[in-house]
Amino acid sequence: MHREVKVLVIGTGFSGLGMAIELKRSGERDFVVLEKAADLGGTWRDNSYPGCACDVPSHMYSFSFELNPRWSRMFAKQPEIRDYLHRVAEKYRLREHIRFDSEVAGARWDEDAKVWHVSTGNGDTYTAKAVVAGVGALHIPNVPVLPGIEKFKGRAFHSARWDHEHDLAGRKVAVVGTGASAIQFVPRIADQVGRMTIFQRTPPWIMPKMDRSISGWEQKLFGALPFTQRLYRDYVYWVRESSALGFAVNPKIMEFAQGIARRHLRGQVEDPVLREKLTPDYTMGCKRVLISNDFYPALDKPTVDLVTDGIAEVREHSIVDNAGVEHEVDTIIYGTGFHVVDSYDYLDITGKGGVDLSTKWREEGIETYYGITVSGFPNFFFLLGPNTGLGHNSVVFMIESQIRYVRQCLDLLDRHRADELDVRPDVQARFNRQLQRKLTKGVWTEGGCKSWYLDAQGVNRTVWPGFTWRYWMRTRTVNPADYTLTRARRAKVPA
Numbered sequence: 001m002h003r004e005v006k007v008l009v010i011g012t013g014f015s016g017l018g019m020a021i022e023l024k025r026s027g028e029r030d031f032v033v034l035e036k037a038a039d040l041g042g043t044w045r046d047n048s049y050p051g052c053a054c055d056v057p058s059h060m061y062s063f064s065f066e067l068n069p070r071w072s073r074m075f076a077k078q079p080e081i082r083d084y085l086h087r088v089a090e091k092y093r094l095r096e097h098i099r100f101d102s103e104v105a106g107a108r109w110d111e112d113a114k115v116w117h118v119s120t121g122n123g124d125t126y127t128a129k130a131v132v133a134g135v136g137a138l139h140i141p142n143v144p145v146l147p148g149i150e151k152f153k154g155r156a157f158h159s160a161r162w163d164h165e166h167d168l169a170g171r172k173v174a175v176v177g178t179g180a181s182a183i184q185f186v187p188r189i190a191d192q193v194g195r196m197t198i199f200q201r202t203p204p205w206i207m208p209k210m211d212r213s214i215s216g217w218e219q220k221l222f223g224a225l226p227f228t229q230r231l232y233r234d235y236v237y238w239v240r241e242s243s244a245l246g247f248a249v250n251p252k253i254m255e256f257a258q259g260i261a262r263r264h265l266r267g268q269v270e271d272p273v274l275r276e277k278l279t280p281d282y283t284m285g286c287k288r289v290l291i292s293n294d295f296y297p298a299l300d301k302p303t304v305d306l307v308t309d310g311i312a313e314v315r316e317h318s319i320v321d322n323a324g325v326e327h328e329v330d331t332i333i334y335g336t337g338f339h340v341v342d343s344y345d346y347l348d349i350t351g352k353g354g355v356d357l358s359t360k361w362r363e364e365g366i367e368t369y370y371g372i373t374v375s376g377f378p379n380f381f382f383l384l385g386p387n388t389g390l391g392h393n394s395v396v397f398m399i400e401s402q403i404r405y406v407r408q409c410l411d412l413l414d415r416h417r418a419d420e421l422d423v424r425p426d427v428q429a430r431f432n433r434q435l436q437r438k439l440t441k442g443v444w445t446e447g448g449c450k451s452w453y454l455d456a457q458g459v460n461r462t463v464w465p466g467f468t469w470r471y472w473m474r475t476r477t478v479n480p481a482d483y484t485l486t487r488a489r490r491a492k493v494p495a
Contacts, residue, residue, distance in 0.1 A: 001124045007031035007410065008118055008128035010104050012094075013042020015134030015383035015399050017085060018063060021092050022403040028410075033094065034120060036103035040089055043138050044082045049162040049181060050188035052078035055291050058214075059233045060240065060394040063088065067229050069222035075211045075291075099124070106348035107131055109378065114419035114488040116379065129419070130379040132406055137389065137462070140339040140346060144176065148314040156332040159185060166331065170194040174319050174329040176311070178204060180290055182335030186304075187294040196304045197319070197327045199311055202449065203277065205261050205284040209291040243392040244467050247285045251443040254284040268296035277308050285391060286447025340452045340462055344386075351377035352422075366461040367432045369423045369482070370475055372402055378422040378486075379413070381406045387435060388471070389453075389463045391444075397468050401475045408478040418485035427482045438465035 007028065009019050012035045023031050039045055054061050058071035061081070066088055072080060089095060103121040110117055118126040141158040149156070157163045159181040173193045175182055178200040190196060222229035246253035261284065269275045278296070280287075299306055309321040320326045339346075344366065349357040355376055361367075368374050371388035372381050383402050384395060413421050439445060439460040444453045453462040464471055 004127045009033040009132045011134035012040035033098045034102040049159045049185045051184040056394045108350040132381045134383040138338045153316045154330040158334040173331045177335035183295040187298040190298040240393045282449035283447035285443040286449035287451045369428045373423040375425040375428045378420040405475045419488040420486040
């Protein structure tokens with residue numbers, strides 16, 4: 001099948017659905033949304049491991065134009081967020097625009113016709129005036145290649161590809177990693193398994209999780225008087241926003257939060273040896289800050305061991321750590337997160353002059369303009385792209401800023417009757433100089449750790465340096481002077 005559309009959107013997570021809604025609200029109907037899976041939801045479809053939940057308060061982790069008064073908890077669990085996305089898609093009748101089981105295989109810019117040619121894995125092709133990639137960064141599981149893993153006779157899977165048919169009761173389970181996913185599923189399966197061995201490379205900073213059920217009367221109040229929910233949402237936003245001071249302005253501010261985390265650890269782990277293993281030696285915020293009330297208690301169980309010596313070898317029925325100790329296991333669960341900075345290596349996007357985007361970024365470093373546009377790749381827009389991730393607030397806020405910005409870019413093309421909108425290289429270069437100047441002063445660079453925020457050269461290509469309201473202000477209105485607008489060369493019509 002081949003189809004011509006004005007706008008092609010990739011992905012059906014918060015980004016892709018948000019863009020589709022923005023297009024509909026602006027009166028645009030000539031668009032299609034391509035989804036690689038058989039259902040919508042993005043990361044909240046893929047991650048269904050036990051205990052999966054958001055670490056941003058529910059009332060902030062939703063579209064501002066589509067508040068949900070019925071959140072059941074302060075921190076919503078995965079099924080509730082997935083159901084929210086389904087309801088939003090139904091309300092705005094987005095399914096009629098979605099093509100499921102349509103993974104994008106490649107996109108090529110046609111310099112003469114000024115259109116994108118997009119192909120999918122199922123053989124369908126599309127021609128689009130503009131492409132909006134809402135693929136996000138947390139969609140390609142990072143599965144480490146452990147020495148000898150090919151000899152392992154048991155079951156192994158990543159938390160984002162949870163094997164629900166594999167009964168863990170009585171199993172000898174190895175958990176690799178202690179990141180955001182692991183601290184959620186470890187407490188949920190600790191009482192099921194026969195034995196659990198957790199392999200930790202670097203201990204995370206863990207703060208208490210201020211979670212509770214949202215009462216029926218609160219839900220009724222938010223439903224009957226929506227302004228009360230907006231007031232509460234604003235309160236949550238500004239509380240979260242204030243923590244950016246420690247991330248980007250002065251990392252020493254993090255000392256107060258570190259004190260809370262240390263007290264949390266001391267209050268839940270009595271064993272001084274175990275407590276020492278769980279104490280980070282870097283500044284909070286250098287790696288992702290986690291929240292949990294039940295991870296530390298799970299490690300205190302007699303059937304749970306924490307190993308910090310690293311993995312030397314995997315054998316048929318065991319894992320040997322670097323201290324030479326052999327641990328018998330029949331199941332390996334990777335809680336090792338996702339490819340983030342290098343996730344763009346998987347893109348097959350060809351822009352002006354036949355330039356391959358992933359190759360360009362790999363050789364020259366990842367650079368965009370506000371994480372949305374890239375010079376040399378006209379009419380191609382990223383949502384939640386490079387340097388727009390957050391460590392302190394809701395990425396949905398960033399997504400909303402971006403979908404408005406993209407819609408304005410599309411309006412700019414229509415208003416000027418142009419076929420090509422390309423960010424000027426000098427504008428992009430100046431923006432990135434300013435961006436990296438701020439990032440080098442932040443905790444991500446000066447915090448004393450190595451994290452997935454940084455690329456192989458130690459450059460932060462992931463997070464936005466500081467306050468989200470500043471990002472909102474700077475992307476609130478598109479500056480036409482930042483872009484070149486071009487019309488296609490068209491053959492003369494014979495008289």
